[in-house]
Amino acid sequence: MKKEVVIIGGGPAGLAAAVKLRERGIREIVILEREENLGGILRQCIHDGFGLTRFRESLSGPEYARRFIERVWALDIPYVTEASVIGLGADRHVTAATRNGLIEYEAEAVVLAMGCRERTRGALAIPGERPAGIYTAGIAQAYINLHNMMIGREAVILGSGDIGMIMARRLTLEGAKVKGVFEILPYPCGLPRNVTQCLDDFGIPLHLSHTVVDIKGRSRLEGVTVARVDESLVPIPGTEYEIPCDSLILSVGLIPENELSLGASVVLDPRTKGPEVDEFFRTNVPGIFAAGNVLQVHDLVDFVSLEAEKLADAVARHLAGGLPPRGGVELSGDGTVGYVLPRRVGGAEDFTLSLRVKRPFRNCEIRVTQAGHLVKSLRLRKAIPAEMIRIPIRAADLAGAGAPAAAGAPASAGPLEVGVLC
Amino acid sequence: MREPFDVLVIGAGVVGCAIAREMSRYQLRVGLLERELDLAMGNSGRNSGVLHGGFTYATGSLRAQTCVEGNHEFESVAAELNVPFKRSGKVVVGFTDADMKSLERFKARGEANDVRGLEIVDKKRLAELDPSAIGEFALFSPDSGILDPMAYTVALAENAAMNGAEFLFGREVSAASRREGLWELTASGETFLTRWVVNSAGMDSARISAMLGIPGYVLRGFKGEYFVLDKKAGAFLKMPVYPAPDEKGGFATHATPTIHGNVLIGPDSYVVDDFADFSSRKNRMDDLVRDGLRMFAQVKPEYFIRNFAGIRPKRINPETGEVLDFVCEARDEAPGVINLVGIESPGLTGALPLARRALGLLAARESLKPNPSFDPKRPARPVFAEADGQTRARLIAEDPEHGEIICRCETVTKAEILSAIRALPGAKTLDGIKIRTRAMMGRCQGGYCQTRVARILRDELGLPTEGILLGRKGSKMFTGSVRE
Numbered sequence: 065m066k067k068e069v070v071i072i073g074g075g076p077a078g079l080a081a082a083v084k085l086r087e088r089g090i091r092e093i094v095i096l097e098r099e100e101n102l103g104g105i106l107r108q109c110i111h112d113g114f115g116l117t118r119f120r121e122s123l124s125g126p127e128y129a130r131r132f133i134e135r136v137w138a139l140d141i142p143y144v145t146e147a148s149v150i151g152l153g154a155d156r157h158v159t160a161a162t163r164n165g166l167i168e169y170e171a172e173a174v175v176l177a178m179g180c181r182e183r184t185r186g187a188l189a190i191p192g193e194r195p196a197g198i199y200t201a202g203i204a205q206a207y208i209n210l211h212n213m214m215i216g217r218e219a220v221i222l223g224s225g226d227i228g229m230i231m232a233r234r235l236t237l238e239g240a241k242v243k244g245v246f247e248i249l250p251y252p253c254g255l256p257r258n259v260t261q262c263l264d265d266f267g268i269p270l271h272l273s274h275t276v277v278d279i280k281g282r283s284r285l286e287g288v289t290v291a292r293v294d295e296s297l298v299p300i301p302g303t304e305y306e307i308p309c310d311s312l313i314l315s316v317g318l319i320p321e322n323e324l325s326l327g328a329s330v331v332l333d334p335r336t337k338g339p340e341v342d343e344f345f346r347t348n349v350p351g352i353f354a355a356g357n358v359l360q361v362h363d364l365v366d367f368v369s370l371e372a373e374k375l376a377d378a379v380a381r382h383l384a385g386g387l388p389p390r391g392g393v394e395l396s397g398d399g400t401v402g403y404v405l406p407r408r409v410g411g412a413e414d415f416t417l418s419l420r421v422k423r424p425f426r427n428c429e430i431r432v433t434q435a436g437h438l439v440k441s442l443r444l445r446k447a448i449p450a451e452m453i454r455i456p457i458r459a460a461d462l463a464g465a466g467a468p469a470a471a472g473a474p475a476s477a478g479p480l481e482v483g484v485l486c
Numbered sequence: 487m488r489e490p491f492d493v494l495v496i497g498a499g500v501v502g503c504a505i506a507r508e509m510s511r512y513q514l515r516v517g518l519l520e521r522e523l524d525l526a527m528g529n530s531g532r533n534s535g536v537l538h539g540g541f542t543y544a545t546g547s548l549r550a551q552t553c554v555e556g557n558h559e560f561e562s563v564a565a566e567l568n569v570p571f572k573r574s575g576k577v578v579v580g581f582t583d584a585d586m587k588s589l590e591r592f593k594a595r596g597e598a599n600d601v602r603g604l605e606i607v608d609k610k611r612l613a614e615l616d617p618s619a620i621g622e623f624a625l626f627s628p629d630s631g632i633l634d635p636m637a638y639t640v641a642l643a644e645n646a647a648m649n650g651a652e653f654l655f656g657r658e659v660s661a662a663s664r665r666e667g668l669w670e671l672t673a674s675g676e677t678f679l680t681r682w683v684v685n686s687a688g689m690d691s692a693r694i695s696a697m698l699g700i701p702g703y704v705l706r707g708f709k710g711e712y713f714v715l716d717k718k719a720g721a722f723l724k725m726p727v728y729p730a731p732d733e734k735g736g737f738a739t740h741a742t743p744t745i746h747g748n749v750l751i752g753p754d755s756y757v758v759d760d761f762a763d764f765s766s767r768k769n770r771m772d773d774l775v776r777d778g779l780r781m782f783a784q785v786k787p788e789y790f791i792r793n794f795a796g797i798r799p800k801r802i803n804p805e806t807g808e809v810l811d812f813v814c815e816a817r818d819e820a821p822g823v824i825n826l827v828g829i830e831s832p833g834l835t836g837a838l839p840l841a842r843r844a845l846g847l848l849a850a851r852e853s854l855k856p857n858p859s860f861d862p863k864r865p866a867r868p869v870f871a872e873a874d875g876q877t878r879a880r881l882i883a884e885d886p887e888h889g890e891i892i893c894r895c896e897t898v899t900k901a902e903i904l905s906a907i908r909a910l911p912g913a914k915t916l917d918g919i920k921i922r923t924r925a926m927m928g929r930c931q932g933g934y935c936q937t938r939v940a941r942i943l944r945d946e947l948g949l950p951t952e953g954i955l956l957g958r959k960g961s962k963m964f965t966g967s968v969r970e
Contacts, residue, residue: 098891148891159875161899163889166879184931186714186792193765194794196956196963206937213940213951213964238968282762283960310965323895 068092068383070158070171072149072324075104077356078177079132080369084376086139090383094169095136095143096160102136102143103129104179105202106365108209111230113257117366128365152328154349173379176325176339176347176354177372180361182227183317190222192279195286201227201315208234216311220288221245222276226254226363226450228315233262235313242266243307246274246290248297251424254315255363255450276312277304285310318361328352335403336360342390343406343415344378345371353379360405360418363452374416388412393434393462393480400425400484402449409480411462417455421447421484428486430455434463435478447484490668490679491517491652493848495686496659496694498522499530500635501829502686503642504841509684510649511845511862512854517680518643518651519673521658521690523959524918525911526639528688529830531921532764532796534712534742534750536726537631538832539576541596541604542737548812550599552836552843557601557629563838567641568866569633570745574725576630577612578737579621579781585730589625592731596627603628618741618782619727630726632745635834636921642837643911645864649857653911654678656959659687662697669698669822684824684844689761689799691827699820703813703827705799707761710753711770714792716929719784720747727781739774741782746896746924751778751785758797766793791929801828814840816847824848867905871897871924892942893935895928903939907946914947916940917957 071078074097082095109125151159158169182200207213217240221228224247232242250273252259263270277299278289292303320338330347333340338359339347345355355375356368381387391410402420425447432440439461493509495502498520509516540553564571580589596604605626612624657673671678687694692703728740742750778785801810813827824844868881881888887901906913906922913919926932940954954963
């Protein structure tokens, strides 16, 4: 089947991209969603706080998703649920498995919107036994909020990611005792508002510079041993203590889900673990675009939607043959910056630079420079790794601005460098 | 009480299942008692998954005989039981003169053991055999291979069940006595009568042996830990790469590709008293990474997906600590007992040869009538992940449940999960589904599919929420419902 755009994933990124594409007049679109319903991870996020930026309202996850799903319905955008994409080629041939058979698409453009997955115990190589009762925060959330299955009565939470803190509150509301959140870093990994609203307001202690060093229990979890860590994040001998508990919730990071992308020879950025894209959300493979958590793990869904809408603008231009070739100005961050995105731009158009700082800063300045020349400076009272920082960059501020970019030629003024001054 | 069995096998590991399967060739009422809730929950599911060549074991030993015999026949076994298998070859790499001497010694021993095709290869040939292998030279064993030890155990059990063997899980044998020429076994509160008992209890085999009237065996637990690496690392490794063995013939940490494309790093080896302690220990994990990197450059944290451990129950001489050979015996002073003690590596390779020897001990003591309906073939079950596009389309057309991908990492369909639950013996726990289908075994470790698998298991078996188990008895996944 021929399509102008195949969107892989019916979560916030895929939905926003689809709506925007249709609004821009693109007819032949399909959203492929592996679950029974559209909405992605928002379906299990029954807490509020979504949409403050995008809609200036505080919505629950399902309400936020509903805003987009209703637009999909109103605009009559085709979508297939219970359709798992099992193949994506660099030629934009998409294969999806459904109960009605395999569906094959030939797409002019493919939008990667698969979201992310959770880092697991195995990825962290946490020592100890392997009983029942160890869940990633997202799985625990799905069991409790979607499937009516209670995962435990006495929980310890490892990692201060947002979902972990939200689950600390959720478990408490359901009558479980949350004995503490343990974070290996000296600062919380999730948003400050979640520390306040999910932990402080419920009297749940947050132990920074602590980690789980042992897990006990052969059938069901019986307890964990935690220890303080030193500056190199190595457990300090003698600081261990045991906490009896029947469940351990892991909130230790998210990884963009790019197995399909890799199958299509999409090059990933080792820092974001998402595709290496330009300012038009183009991957290295012509016609394959990416936005949302498959590209970079966002702090707020609002920015996922905004990013996917920008992607849709670019895809619409691509279909009309109106995008310039991939640019040659590279972007990189110094040691103060976790990552920057995009990794390359043409320099002829304004774009938004996304980044995360590597550690917390107070009263700092984020500087974007090009060959020593300051392109943009942003002064912040604080910058923390939990928050994605978005900086609008004007093409007019780049060196060589005004001159039309030669096709694919690297800008003579050289790469953009991003760093934090404190 | 149930009707008496002719043969009751204790232990549903690979050897116990092979014995049940071989016994089912004859007109015998065969049963199998297992303390865990499923197959392969002990060391049969906790090993490197290697079909060993047999060049390290003492010539003439039961280890060597059963290993070489099992190695040579495995193509036909794999075809008969429809289990994945690859004769990948294996290299044992060395760096020093002492290593070379050791490899030459093992080559000579292997040749005496009837191991085929052994050769010492130079660095250039080693690089051709496996570009990722690190070493100056190597002993190459072309007949070594890789298999899925869980799938193999399941296939043996299913074939045994097809041919009439009865599997009884959650039965831990606690007492045995003779009654009117029969054995009376007490297991988890139930009593079972049988003419023959086969002790294939693995880590518990010395205790069961004593219970059956053959005391005196001593097992020492040699624990080995592993890292499982992502299939992305698997792309770099073609065959198992072992370091040259030490003086005693023990191998340090090695890198082994699995038949499904992952890589195992391990096992190390240390003595434990507690045969139920499968925990991973921090210092051991650190050492595995360090030692693993000597064999395989891709031992990187980004590829870590899982850890596990096994415990090799080696029979030892308690005076000297010397490791002794496998035991497979029947003794006059213990009538009705076939006793297998201290079976560990290479028990996976030698499972069927051991089973034939166990059967031979029985056949030497009574005449057996062939089971006329015995079928040695265990039918293949479709594996969607391994099917080509056309086959996938056909599978979905035949059964729409194949169109529902439950496990994304390993591309396991709902039809495969249902088939694992409906099999005989079927999966009753999440781990049971995992060993049969590979769902939850991939890089996200069930992050996407565990909730789905848990609900399919609940619905298919009609379990209450709190009845859903991870694997072992008491391994409850849930404390109940959020709302009644």
